[in-house]
Amino acid sequence: MRILIAPDSFKESLSAKEVALALKPGLEKALPDADFDLMPIGDGGEGTLDALAENLNLEKKTVKIPHAYTGDGSVPYASNGQTAIFEMAAVCGLEQVPKDKRNPLCITTQGVGELIVHLVKSGISDFIIGVGGSATNDGGIGMAYGLGYRFYDSEGRELEPIGANLGHVKKVSSKNKLDLSNVTIRLITDVDNPLCGLNGATYIFGGQKGLSPSQVKKVDQNMAQFYQGFAPEVPKLAGSGAGGGMAAGMVAFAGAEIKSGIDFVLDCVDFDQRVKTADLVIVGEGRMDNQSLSGKAPVGVAKRTPSAISVIAICGSLKNDLPDFPVGGISAAFPIIGQLGDLDQILSSAKENLYRTGLNIGNLIKLSQSL
Structure with missing residues (x-):
């Protein structure tokens, strides 16, 4: 299995590269035979x-x-x-x-x-x-x-x-x-x-x-x-x-x-060629909301991904103004916040929360493969 990890930055917390590096170990632990292509991106904002x-x-x-x-x-x-x-x-x-x-x-x-x-x-x-x-x-x-x-x-x-x-x-x-x-x-x-x-x-x-x-x-x-x-x-x-x-x-x-x-960034990083070998694409941003559907990175990546390849989002949080998934080419979206806390505490725990979420999603993928 080949997984393309293409997140945007988590605003006020982690760069896109840090997000990708935090996600990989959790997924890798659950899916030790998987190959990973890390593609941190930006869409005009930070990263x-x-x-x-x-x-x-x-x-x-x-x-x-x-x-x-x-x-x-x-x-x-x-x-x-x-x-x-x-x-x-x-x-x-x-x-x-x-x-x-x-x-x-x-x-x-x-x-x-x-x-x-x-x-x-x-x-x-x-x-x-x-x-x-x-x-x-x-x-x-x-x-x-x-x-x-x-x-x-x-x-x-x-x-x-x-x-x-x-x-x-x-x-x-x-x-x-x-x-x-x-x-x-x-x-x-x-x-x-x-x-x-x-x-x-x-x-x-x-x-x-x-x-x-x-x-x-x-x-x-x-x-x-x-x-x-x-x-x-x-x-x-x-x-x-x-x-x-x-x-x-x-x-x-x-x-x-x-x-x-x-679109400009995806052209520059040769996304269309790299995604052809992927079985799964993971996107993400700090907070996904209805505005994310208007040209921001996760949906932009999903729209460029061939329909036969699944796309999931891993985000800091999901706002309640989002429609039910699948939407915008994204099959499902997962928030990483594991427990209540003040905003500073949540932002500082992003790496650990990304690892844990990646591990849980990897375990879910492994389970689905065995069914």
Whole structure:
């Protein structure tokens, strides 16, 4: 039996590679004769850099960016001198911001623009940027500020480039923006949500970033108002709501192109060839919910898996808004949480819980083979 293990990262807990490495020993103990193909993946959020760097033969590096939220401002990227990959989550991701300081309207994405400027000046002309996992909801204006754009209110006063000020912007200046005419930017997104509306960035993702329910409607209206005046076609694009509207901002301010993150990554890791030899595919993410059905990694992998090969999901938790399985090409899904505890305790126990779940599923597979 050959098992392809292709998980995404478990947000705020384990990288995709760590998840795959934690699952294998449990499965291997129950199924000692099985062969394993570990394929950690990303879909535009955390883990995308690791998934792509090796397959595209890019060297991993770090650079200090003033407006990054890491402890020392260091941000990882990968490059071969012409092409560069980075994740916006490495600059302003949810994991970078302490829980008591999470406020998507006050956290800037300026560091993303600063990183682009640094890389362009170092000779990069081709970008692959993972857009997902952000702690922000600014429509990308912070990033644009980092590129040299400036924003003004009705009195001509310059505005700080944060989500809280979107509703006050009356003028945008591109006088000092970075010249990107010879630069290609491909955005790989982990969702296909539009920018605004009930299925947009604010309504769907604002709550998990710290927005209260009473704020959502007004914040969404401000986002829509800004883009109606600046780039009215952009909010309609599938995926423009990714990264708190960073995808929309990249298109509007930097001429970027949005691509499905999971399909892009699967192409790069030669998934279609590797899955042909598999008898079972295991996918996973930190929390699977109804939103996972809209382009995120587990369902993206399942859709690319031949129908004769079974796909199961192993996740940190399963939200009750999911329909009954099978759905989205996934036959069954298993949460790994074995006992009640506070969130920090559950996150810190992920490796042990993955091992145990892998062992139990392996035992179940062995049992089914004997029937």
